[in-house]
Amino acid sequence: MSITALSFVVFIFALLAIYYLLPKKFQWVVLLVASICFYIYGGFTTIIYVLISAACVFAATHLLQNQANKTKAFIKEHKAELTREEKKAVKQKSKQRRRLILTLAILFNLAFLGVFKYSHFFIDQFNAVLSIFHLAPVDNTFSLIVPLGISYYTLMAIGYMADVYWGKAQAQKNFLKVLLFISFFPQITQGPISEYNQLSGELFKEHQFTYDNFSRGFQRMLWGFFKKMVIADALAPYVTWITTYYDKFTGITCIVGALFYMFQLYADFSGYMDIMCGYCEMLDIRLAENFNRPYFSKSLSELWRRWHITLGAWLRTYVYYPIAMSKWNQTLSQKCKKPLGEYASGKIAATIPLLFVWFVIGFWHDASWAYILWGFGNAFVIILSEWLSPVYGRMKTALKIRENALPYRAFQCIRTFGIFTFLEIVAAVQVLGGNGYQYVWRAFTNHTLPRTLEELFPSVEGLGGQFLLMLLLAFFGLGLMFVFSLVQRKKPVRDYFNKIPLFLRIVIMVVTVLIIVSSGVQASWGAGAFMYANF
Amino acid sequence: MQTFKKTTIAVISFVCLLALLSAAIIEPMIQFGWVYYCDGEYREKTAGEYEVLFMGDSDGMAAFNPAVYYDLTGKKAYNLSVEKNTGQYEYYMLKKEIERNPVKQVILQIGDETFTRDYAAEHADADAVAVMRMSNFFERWKYLVQNVSFDKWLDVYSRLLMRGINTWQSVIKGDKSAFFDASLLGWHRLETADCSIAQERIVGDYNSVELETEPLPERVQEFEKVIDYCKQQNVAVSVVFVPLSDAYLWKRSNMDAVIDKIKAVCDDNGVSFTDYNLYKDRYKLFTDKTTFKDTVHMSENGATVFTNLLVKIMQKQEKGEQVDKLFYSNYEQMKKDSPYMAYSNKDNLQ
Known part of the structure; x- marks a missing residue:
């Protein structure tokens, strides 16, 4: 169903x-x-x-x-x-x-x-x-x-x-x-x-049925449907088009394609979570949260504590800790202490289970070498940053970088998002039958500037002007998502929303339903099922 | 109790507002005829006046001009064709019209994909258009309930909303070009545009597209249902294939195989089939520059020429005259006389 x-x-x-x-x-x-x-x-x-x-x-x-x-x-x-x-x-x-x-x-x-x-x-x-x-x-x-x-x-x-x-x-x-x-x-x-x-x-x-659960749950469901059908599904045809025929497009278009993919992925997956968590809230059942503004993470390891949170928690509890605390891992760590020192032996004890965890994550996502390598790619970045954390510390001190300064935090977020995008798009293009590395190479080495908006956002064959409208709506939705993410640092958006008079809230929700039905249903037809359901 | 009351009020307000806004978007375009095929009320008013019904898809909607037909034959006709028509729509509309308007003749237009088209991707548009052609609110729900599966209602609703929004945009801009015009009697008047193939593409385009040939059982069943009904009502049925542009046919490599399958279905059901693409004078009458809006839809000029030809051929057939000599026997022969042959190196054509 x-x-x-x-x-x-x-x-x-x-x-x-x-x-x-x-x-x-x-x-x-x-x-x-x-x-x-x-x-x-x-x-x-x-x-x-x-x-x-x-x-x-x-x-x-x-x-x-x-x-x-x-x-x-x-x-x-x-x-x-x-x-x-x-x-x-x-x-x-x-x-x-x-x-x-x-x-x-x-x-x-x-x-x-x-x-x-x-x-x-x-x-x-x-x-x-x-x-x-x-x-x-x-x-x-x-x-x-x-x-x-x-x-x-x-x-x-x-x-x-x-x-x-x-x-x-x-x-x-x-x-x-x-x-x-x-x-x-x-x-x-x-x-x-x-x-x-x-x-x-x-x-x-x-x-017990409460009006609060009913209305808040419904609001969250509606937002989930909006993310999935108006944002994710509108971006899907363009993403598929650009990632399949990337050799025809400019480097900047490939970068746009990669960005669209990341927004599509997040909107699709988190949209589903909002639908189901919202519905369960209506049933007075609290499901565990799976996302916590992951694209605002300052490091890849932080991102994976905020993206698909329950998968990470499961792996930590049932794979990472049992391996880390196992006798053979502890023994190995002890044996490495003398030749390599305490720091290195501690890191080895953490690295081995981490490699295993990331192999499992990659393999769980898809039965393909593309995703196994994707898993190891994530592991490599995380392990490297763990090993080099003292070096980073010394560099920050030497350069007098304040950790909490906004420019530095912004740099960290953009860097993390960039690395995550690179890893994701390579795997995604590979799974589609293309060469993910060539895609990324093209993105950064083809310096041809698109001369028209059409070259930057190429029309997808078979899709009419209606999809341009859906794309515009998707951009509007992305803007809303960004604003909500900022607002949610302090308290849930629904808390603010529920302060609006009831009639106005109903009007906003009805208009949202109409947007979802008129734009989203047609976009969904082309886009297909939820992406993470394929895993 | 308070909780229950609050919830009930909120839910009812939500549903009512949703219904109201949806109606405000969708109903005006149907009620006020803001789209050319919203003719349900008009057909209801004029039921009983028609002797001939023409039914097909968008190709047929553009090709058959009832006013020209009336001028030539004195018989009042109505073009019931609609874009993206389905077999279910054809049956439903023909049955409805014949019941209140007993006709002597039905001309069925079919295209190269009529029997092979899978409606999975297009059903929502087809059903939305069909719903818009119903004469009143209850008819629309009746059609929906009887002909559209429940899971597809959301798709149809979505299409109706989009069409409604687009129509409101046109109305606000003052653009009335798409409005329903009763004088056209269901015909869709289109402007002429040159759809010729650019010279540098002629060789490359030749026989570059292969069509599906095997009819889908469900499409054939729908067709047979229409034929059976017409026979029960003693209505004569003629099946026609309206002219398509030379540019379109030039690209299609296996039209003969497609037509053979269509002919077989028509023969099995005892109905005549005439393919007007094979008319020997087609290159004089149906030129890509003057008689088409695009590669598959005839323009106003083209509709006049085709309707004239249709009447001429049908009159000959009624008199028992042999018309085979007026047509090519197959597409292979027809293409040899195509003007595009003159611009292409025949050696390069496979």
Whole structure:
């Protein structure tokens, strides 16, 4: 079911009415039924994989919890008889069993992800190896329908199982509640990747309808639709045109294309988040935020704490820290201390898990070398800036640069945005079948100045004058986004908006709906689905 | 209770204001005929006067002039064609008109893509135009409910809003050129423009575009539904392919294959098919400089010439005369006589 379709709008408002009309204890059941309906709309087979994943998670967390409880009970019962070493041995054996359960469950879930999302990639690499030995390639022309949201719910499932393993969460005794956690439809196509404790606390409590939640949630949804349909989808044809036929355009046009891509990407992804977070707010459910004005970041590592926040948090908790705190990493760090010094050994201990994290991020985004290299590109910049931070510190002192000075902060933001754009556009052009490096090379070495506005903003073949109007609206929208980002440093824009008289607010919202429908619906037709849903 | 009251007031105000503004944008262009195809009320008023109906897409809308037809035959005709027409629209409109206006003859215009066009990308425009042609508010909703799937309503609404906004812009500027003109009887009058191919492109353009040939089952079904209905109502049906510019045909490499498929469908349904592109005097009558607005739409001059020719050929056919000698047997033969051949090096043409 497309989020921008009329049937989805009718679906969510019908759900809203049923949700609040039924007794509060059934609210989570209503959400579960709605999530299942959402899945089934795309075909009955899509729900099967979610059910299997949920069943695996339910079984695994139960086994983990039981094992932990049994061990605790055993030790408590035999407290007096057991020696310290014996207690340690019992705990160690229990930990090994639980680790085995967790590992098998994670591998089971990852196997589905691997087959549906990565099988073509693995076969391609295998065929590349076969070709070295002049052997016949394996058939790679079969098609698999990737289950909706598999990239997202697999991570959530793994996170939940890990939380139970570490004792951070209690295993849920109700299978249907586990199913709801995994399949909750607002987050299934593009996140956020929620932690079990946070989301379950929201899903399973009783919710009271308030006018405040309803109106604020609706306002946020509307803003999300505006970002996606009026901004992102209007920029999409131009971005595709310029990034596909970049060799025909001037360097400046290529730079414009790259900038359009970055605005499209942000408006598309954050627009979806606003739609879903806004809708959940209407349901009195708080989803985790995924964006915090990322293009105002002063470094790439800061940007990744403000862009797709929940993915970063998930990787930090379930990949980075386990690797960083693992025995072998600690041992390696210790071994490096003597020859390389404390500073270097500390950095190595941080660098290795970081490299692994960025490999996972790249590979998770897309089953292609373009995105794996994109991940390592991000890692390289972040690691380099970490390693050279003392050097930067000394340079700033020598040059008498004040960290908080506006020009320096502006420089940092522009620099970070430039690096992020470079990494993103290279990967994006590669995935489209072009050469991302040639694109960037052309952007900076072709010094031909566009002689007309038409050369700077070339018309897309097949699109009429109407799209120029949509583009103008998109620019207006970008301006609004920028202003809202500045305003939001102090407090949410909605706080200011809700001070306006009700009638005027309704007029503004109605006009926004008309703009979204008249301009956005047609732009969406050409642009297609949400970009991050492809991941 | 306060919360419920506040929410209800806000929601109702929102919905009412949205409906009001939408109506203010869309309704005037339909009610006041600010667009040339908003003729629903006029057709309702004049129902019963027509003997011949002409139905097709934008090519047909520009090619058939009912006033010229009346001058030549004494029969009152109406051009029901519309840009981006769909089979559903054709059936709905013809049925509606024949029910209140029993006619003797329907002339169906089809184009090279009528049977192969996938409406996925264009349905919203087609449905929006169809809705605008309905005579009143309830008719419009009836058409929407019966012929447009629910998920596509938003697309149609979007198209209507855009057309409404564009129309308001024209009205504010005082531009009435697109207004409905009852005297045209559904015909779309277009100015002449030279659509000839530039000399340096003649060789490169030759047979450079290949059209889809295989008819889509759903398009054929829609066509057959129209034919079956006309037969039930004892209405004679003639299927025509109106003239396209030489520039257009010069580029298309497989028109013969396309026409063969169209002929097969017409033969299966027992209806006559006449391709006016193959008329032997086409290069004298339908020149790219004088009879077209663009490569596929005839201008006012072209419509006069074509309507004259249509009447002449149809009268001969009614008398039982053989008209095959007046037409080329295929496009390959036709292209050999094209004026563009004189400007091109024949050896370079494949």
